[in-house]
Amino acid sequence: MSYSVGQVAGFAGVTVRTLHHYDDIGLLAPSERSHAGHRRYSDADLDRLQQILFYRELGFPLEEVAALLDDPRTDPRAHLRRQHELLTARIEKLQKMATAVEHAMEARKMGINLTPEEKFEVFGDFDPDQYDEEARQRWGDTDAYRETQRRAATYTKEDWKRLTEGFDAIHRRMADHMTAGIPADSETAMDTAEEHRLFMTDAHYDVSHDMHTRLGEMYVADARFTATYDKIRPGLAVYLRDAIVANAARHSG
Numbered sequence: 051m052s053y054s055v056g057q058v059a060g061f062a063g064v065t066v067r068t069l070h071h072y073d074d075i076g077l078l079a080p081s082e083r084s085h086a087g088h089r090r091y092s093d094a095d096l097d098r099l100q101q102i103l104f105y106r107e108l109g110f111p112l113e114e115v116a117a118l119l120d121d122p123r124t125d126p127r128a129h130l131r132r133q134h135e136l137l138t139a140r141i142e143k144l145q146k147m148a149t150a151v152e153h154a155m156e157a158r159k160m161g162i163n164l165t166p167e168e169k170f171e172v173f174g175d176f177d178p179d180q181y182d183e184e185a186r187q188r189w190g191d192t193d194a195y196r197e198t199q200r201r202a203a204t205y206t207k208e209d210w211k212r213l214t215e216g217f218d219a220i221h222r223r224m225a226d227h228m229t230a231g232i233p234a235d236s237e238t239a240m241d242t243a244e245e246h247r248l249f250m251t252d253a254h255y256d257v258s259h260d261m262h263t264r265l266g267e268m269y270v271a272d273a274r275f276t277a278t279y280d281k282i283r284p285g286l287a288v289y290l291r292d293a294i295v296a297n298a299a300r301h302s303g
Contacts, residue, residue, distance in 0.1 A: 052082050052090040062099055069099075077116050078102060101129060108136055197255040213253045220246050224290055225283035234292035243290070243297040259298035266294035 059066045072078035073089065078099055082090035091099075098119060105115040118129075205213075220242060227239050247262045257265070269275040269287045279287035 052092050053096070055080075055089045055091070058091045058096065058099065061096065062103060064103070072099075072102065075112065075116075077112055077119075104133055108140065201254060216249055216253075217246075220249060221279070221282050221286070221290075224293065225286050227293075228283060228286060228289040234289050235296035239289075239293040240297040240300055243293040244301075246290075246294070247297070259301050262294050263298045266291035 053061070055066050055069050059069055069078065069089070073080065078095065080089040081092040081095055084090055101119055102115055105118065106112070110118070118132075224239070224242050224246070227236075227242060228234075232238050243262075247257050247259070250257045250262075250265075269279060270291045276287040279290060
């Protein structure tokens with residue numbers, strides 16, 4: 051059984067010109083010729099072509115492919131073993147590349163340009179991507195959301211660590227006020243609430259006193275926020291909300 055150059059080109063997904071070139075350089079010379087002098091390829095030729103295309107796919111130059119295939123010390127099984135090793139290495143590399151792209155997509159989605167290790171270092175067990183879709187649906191059309199995304203896209207790991215540590219310090223100070231029995235509408239608590247508002251403005255977007263009040267109400271109304279603050283100190287969500295409301299009233303008055 052033999053095949054024409056056109057048939058082989060169709061089988062292998064290459065051009066007739068490529069097959070002619072392989073013949074011209076002695077890489078794949080057809081075993082037969084028709085009476086009219088046309089190239090005819092045998093099953094053995096197709097096997098060799100398969101080997102050639104495999105090595106070419108992995109980036110081997112044609113001269114090296116020829117040397118590999120024509121080495122009298124290498125039998126077909128050795129080629130298969132080499133191909134298996136090369137494919138395994140290629141798959142591992144592609145998997146690593148795919149993982150890197152996935153991480154880049156996640157970071158791009160949130161505008162947080164951090165590796166997974168850096169995210170864990172900065173945020174601990176809190177996943178900053180967890181509520182991204184919900185936030186986009188609720189506030190995606192607002193200037194505040196767009197400004198938050200714009201700023202986040204510029205932040206480095208050190209920026210995120212500074213912001214996280216800053217918020218943590220404010221929250222701990224507010225919790226200490228509560229534990230000490232300082233009223234939420236005292237000057238001390240209201241000053242800390244104002245510091246919270248200004249820090250958010252510096253970090254994410256312009257937080258007016260009215261916006262700050264709405265955020266404070268959300269800290270109590272949304273069980274997820276309540277749990278986050280109450281994990282720092284039980285009752286902190288309500289205390290923080292009350293201090294924020296009192297601070298807004300102080301400034302509006």
